[in-house]
Amino acid sequence: MNSASSNLTNNATxxxxxxxxxxxxxxxxxxxxxxxxxxxxxxxxxxxxAVPAVTASPTFSPxxxxxxxxxxxxxxxxxxxxxxxxxSEVELAGRFKVSQGTVRKAIDELAAENxxxxxxxxxxxxxxxxxxxxxxxxxxxxxxxxxxxxxxxxFIEVKRVRAPADVAxxxxxxxxxxxxxxxxxxxxxxxxxIVEELWLPGLxxxxxxxxxxxxxxxxxxxxxxxxxxxxxxxxSEQIRAVCADAxxxxxxxxxxxxxxxxxxxxxFTYGDKPVELRRGLYLTSRHHYQNELx
Amino acid sequence: MNSASSNLTNNATxxxxxxxxxxxxxxxxxxxxxxxxxxxxxxxxxxxxAVPAVTASPTFSPxxxxxxxxxxxxxxxxxxxxxxxxxSEVELAGRFKVSQGTVRKAIDELAAENxxxxxxxxxxxxxxxxxxxxxxxxxxxxxxxxxxxxxxxxFIEVKRVRAPADVAxxxxxxxxxxxxxxxxxxxxxxxxxIVEELWLPGLxxxxxxxxxxxxxxxxxxxxxxxxxxxxxxxxSEQIRAVCADAxxxxxxxxxxxxxxxxxxxxxFTYGDKPVELRRGLYLTSRHHYQNELx
DNA sequence: AAGTGGTCTAGACCACTTT
DNA sequence: AAGTGGTCTAGACCACTTC
Numbered sequence: 001m002n003s004a005s006s007n008l009t010n011n012a013t014x015x016x017x018x019x020x021x022x023x024x025x026x027x028x029x030x031x032x033x034x035x036x037x038x039x040x041x042x043x044x045x046x047x048x049x050a051v052p053a054v055t056a057s058p059t060f061s062p063x064x065x066x067x068x069x070x071x072x073x074x075x076x077x078x079x080x081x082x083x084x085x086x087x088s089e090v091e092l093a094g095r096f097k098v099s100q101g102t103v104r105k106a107i108d109e110l111a112a113e114n115x116x117x118x119x120x121x122x123x124x125x126x127x128x129x130x131x132x133x134x135x136x137x138x139x140x141x142x143x144x145x146x147x148x149x150x151x152x153x154x155f156i157e158v159k160r161v162r163a164p165a166d167v168a169x170x171x172x173x174x175x176x177x178x179x180x181x182x183x184x185x186x187x188x189x190x191x192x193x194i195v196e197e198l199w200l201p202g203l204x205x206x207x208x209x210x211x212x213x214x215x216x217x218x219x220x221x222x223x224x225x226x227x228x229x230x231x232x233x234x235x236s237e238q239i240r241a242v243c244a245d246a247x248x249x250x251x252x253x254x255x256x257x258x259x260x261x262x263x264x265x266x267x268f269t270y271g272d273k274p275v276e277l278r279r280g281l282y283l284t285s286r287h288h289y290q291n292e293l294x
Numbered sequence: 295m296n297s298a299s300s301n302l303t304n305n306a307t308x309x310x311x312x313x314x315x316x317x318x319x320x321x322x323x324x325x326x327x328x329x330x331x332x333x334x335x336x337x338x339x340x341x342x343x344a345v346p347a348v349t350a351s352p353t354f355s356p357x358x359x360x361x362x363x364x365x366x367x368x369x370x371x372x373x374x375x376x377x378x379x380x381x382s383e384v385e386l387a388g389r390f391k392v393s394q395g396t397v398r399k400a401i402d403e404l405a406a407e408n409x410x411x412x413x414x415x416x417x418x419x420x421x422x423x424x425x426x427x428x429x430x431x432x433x434x435x436x437x438x439x440x441x442x443x444x445x446x447x448x449f450i451e452v453k454r455v456r457a458p459a460d461v462a463x464x465x466x467x468x469x470x471x472x473x474x475x476x477x478x479x480x481x482x483x484x485x486x487x488i489v490e491e492l493w494l495p496g497l498x499x500x501x502x503x504x505x506x507x508x509x510x511x512x513x514x515x516x517x518x519x520x521x522x523x524x525x526x527x528x529x530s531e532q533i534r535a536v537c538a539d540a541x542x543x544x545x546x547x548x549x550x551x552x553x554x555x556x557x558x559x560x561x562f563t564y565g566d567k568p569v570e571l572r573r574g575l576y577l578t579s580r581h582h583y584q585n586e587l588x
Numbered sequence: 589a590a591g592t593g594g595t596c597t598a599g600a601c602c603a604c605t606t607t
Numbered sequence: 608a609a610g611t612g613g614t615c616t617a618g619a620c621c622a623c624t625t626c
Binding site: 383384401412413415416417418 | 610611612613622
Binding site: 090104119120121 | 593594
């Protein structure tokens with residue numbers, strides 16, 4: 001069932017008749033018959049751009065954006081789980097009482113944001129981090145020669161701690177909040193290449209243990225997605241060049257002072273909520289960070 | 295005038311009548327009345343994916359992709375120059391004898407690739423590197439604190455040389471071909487932060503002098519675009535961490551061995567043709583490389 | 589054959605900019 | 608008022624997958 005407040009505002013007063021000409025009147029309520037036909041002013045936008053403080057224009061948003069927000073809600077709530085098939089365009093069009101073209105445009109954007117994947121003839125699927133193609137979306141380190149492949153992990157440390165001030169600030173927590181700290185080394189063909197430290201909100205990742213991490217093969221984001229219902233959507237990364245300190249030098253088996261690529265990355269889930277801070281040091285003597293600019 | 299061979303193949307035999315049911319028959323030839331109505335099999339794709347050697351399926355491509363290719367040709371040929379307004383969607387639809395929706399979808403993709411920019415109420419404009427928003431598309435180095443702004447350039451060296459083997463390979467030239475070599479340092483607030491070396495094909499950039507570079511204010515890509523008719527479309531970048539050698543240390547006024555971000559970037563113009571190799575060393579003590587992953 | 593996404597059309601109206 | 612891009616609809620057919 002679609003939760004309460006979901007009234008679509010058609011600010012484009014559709015083409016062919018039947019719709020009352022009064023602007024702002026919903027074409028028809030969504031799903032569930034009884035629902036107060038109040039004009040929605042972009043309030044159902046969980047994902048979208050922050051709502052400007054007060055006043056400002058009524059913030060009209062096109063129908064397809066409202067549909068997109070509704071679909072996103074269903075993704076976030078787990079109504080359709082990662083890897084699963086979502087309802088067809090025609091069915092969604094019927095459910096939302098809009099044309100298929102409008103649903104299509106909504107899904108087009110979701111597909112562009114990698115939240116869903118379309119497959120002609122089969123349907124539209126919820127994206128998942130359990131796929132070869134998703135593995136390298138956030139890991140851009142590739143070997144100078146040979147084909148990219150996923151590294152092996154060795155966990156150094158996993159513990160619950162109180163969030164230091166800088167970590168808390170980046171993750172939108174309060175200083176001292178419980179967080180899970182993970183430190184690991186990753187190996188390409190047996191060569192230690194990445195040492196990274198992760199912080200995760202304790203509230204969300206309660207029950208995450210070293211044992212669970214070790215026994216799980218594959219990308220951590222896959223584990224997070226299936227075990228903790230938290231899917232990483234996008235990330236923001238800051239890259240620098242630094243010198244290896246004693247700790248990194250030992251773990252990566254390199255000389256003190258070797259130049260390393262430093263990456264500080266904050267990952268976000270639905271609603272632009274930060275749910276991971278990751279600080280990595282990359283050895284780039286046989287690998288490089290690959291970026292496509294456009 | 296649209297050059298010869300531009301016949302659209304409508305492999306979707308449009309909806310409402312008038313079109314002969316024979317598959318492969320063009321809906322109607324494009325522009326210029328007289329043109330041999332021959333079935334085109336994606337031959338007019340200059341930009342697109344390489345045409346598979348021989349045989350293989352007839353390589354159908356949707357109408358909007360063919361329109362996109364035609365528009366791209368006009369952009370490349372300079373029929374519409376950077377910063378200029380291109381014909382309206384309705385006009386293009388009329389010219390190509392397709393519906394406005396089809397032109398729209400073609401332009402949508404061009405806009406997504408930053409080749410054109412749409413402005414509601416005004417029209418669609420050819421993108422240009424002479425814009426504030428374009429300045430940071432390829433330069434991702436931003437200050438740790440304060441607002442980003444464009445650096446000042448000081449040119450160290452500008453000369454014609456023969457392409458070394460590695461440069462030639464990356465730029466799709468023959469070893470020994472004439473190239474223009476440029477070395478410069480860039481300053482943020484007076485602090486030397488970037489030292490970079492560029493190689494450009496001598497054939498295209500004939501007449502590029504140190505004097506012209508020095509007197510020109512603004513991003514080099516702007517100069518290349520207006521003076522040499524070569525517009526950079528996308529780039530591929532490899533990033534590493536390295537130690538400052540004697541030359542870099544002197545130019546950046548830092549200690550020998552200071553860690554620097556190394557970027558090797560190949561930029562491409564229309565038709566995925568490489569037209570610039572740029573090797574930069576970035577001092578990241580007060581700046582960082584900003585990347586958004588999604 | 590039926591269902592799904594993908595393409596194409598034609599026409600309507602909205603939001604925005606300029607005349 | 609006229610022109611441009613932006614949204615929305617309804618219906619047709621194509622390409623692909625599955626039954």
